[in-house]
Amino acid sequence: MGLSSCLTSDWFSRDVIVVARELLGMHLSRVIDGQTIRSRITETEAYRGEEDLACHARAGKTRRTAVMYGPPGHAYIYFTYGMHWCLNVVCMPENFPAAVLIRALEPLDGLMSIASRRTGRPRSEWTNGPAKLTRALGIDKNLNGVDLTTPRSLLWIERGEVVPEDQVICGPRVGINNVPEPWRSLPWRFRI
DNA sequence: AGCACGATTAACT
DNA sequence: GTTAATCGTGCTC
Numbered sequence: 001m002g003l004s005s006c007l008t009s010d011w012f013s014r015d016v017i018v019v020a021r022e023l024l025g026m027h028l029s030r031v032i033d034g035q036t037i038r039s040r041i042t043e044t045e046a047y048r049g050e051e052d053l054a055c056h057a058r059a060g061k062t063r064r065t066a067v068m069y070g071p072p073g074h075a076y077i078y079f080t081y082g083m084h085w086c087l088n089v090v091c092m093p094e095n096f097p098a099a100v101l102i103r104a105l106e107p108l109d110g111l112m113s114i115a116s117r118r119t120g121r122p123r124s125e126w127t128n129g130p131a132k133l134t135r136a137l138g139i140d141k142n143l144n145g146v147d148l149t150t151p152r153s154l155l156w157i158e159r160g161e162v163v164p165e166d167q168v169i170c171g172p173r174v175g176i177n178n179v180p181e182p183w184r185s186l187p188w189r190f191r192i
Numbered sequence: 193a194g195c196a197c198g199a200t201t202a203a204c205t
Numbered sequence: 206g207t208t209a210a211t212c213g214t215g216c217t218c
Contacts, residue, residue: 045199054199056214064214081200082211088199101199121202131200175199 005159006151012072016091016098020046021170021190023089023100025163027108030137030155037110037137039127040160043103043191045173047088050097053183054176057097067145068097075155077134077144084131085140089148089157103130104191105137167192 007026012019023044030037047055056078057065067076068090076088076099088099105127107114114136118126127133134140139155148157173189 047199056199059215062215078199079213080198082198082213084198084200084211086199103199125202129200135201173199178198 006149007073007157007159009071009073009149012089012091012149013093014091016046016048016100017188019089019091020044020100020188021168023102023157024168024190024192025161027158027160028102028105028137028155029152029158030110030139031152032113032138032154035110035113037113038108039105039133039137040108041102041104041157042106044189045101045103046091046098046188046190047101047173048092048098048188054173054179055097055099061097065097068099069095070145071147073147073149075143075146075148077139077141079141080131085134086130087134087139101130102133103189104128105133107136163192 023041026041028039028041050057050060057068061069067074070090071094072091074090076090078086087102090099092098107127114126117138118136127136143155146155150156169191170187171189172185172187176184
């Protein structure tokens, strides 16, 4: 195991729903202020194509969504509700807009660094939501578009543990209550 | 230039 | 269970 254990661009170029499922158990790492934070991905959601009316790419290619049309394995980071950042991984071949939203993490290392950004919150709520985890890891628009397949950069993803099927809960995506069917109810949310 | 809304969170009743 | 916070984005005029 001398070489990097990062996931490759080819790995992310597969179907976004398969990637969302298989990202469970993988390790997300972040270097900030000289500290390294390591974490395990525990919840994801898939967003696939312009036809998926829950996906930001339903509006086509715009300045915001351009990253989703780019190479797989890069970060798509968007701003919402006037104050929150959310982290996605671009998937599927270039020019097809799709991404996996990272919804929850289990911190493994760098707890002090996380605590400094989540003061006053119980530990169980440090990274159990898509905007909570970006706050905890100091992720914002400055990291939009970065290549997550580059080990030991500012933000990257490595192989972790394989999560057995009987430990995976699959269900509808959340926070999209105004989206029409069938998109609203598709079981594209995965969690351990 | 103006407008409505949002892949959420935290603090309420 | 309900609601304020807060502003970039995409759409309409």
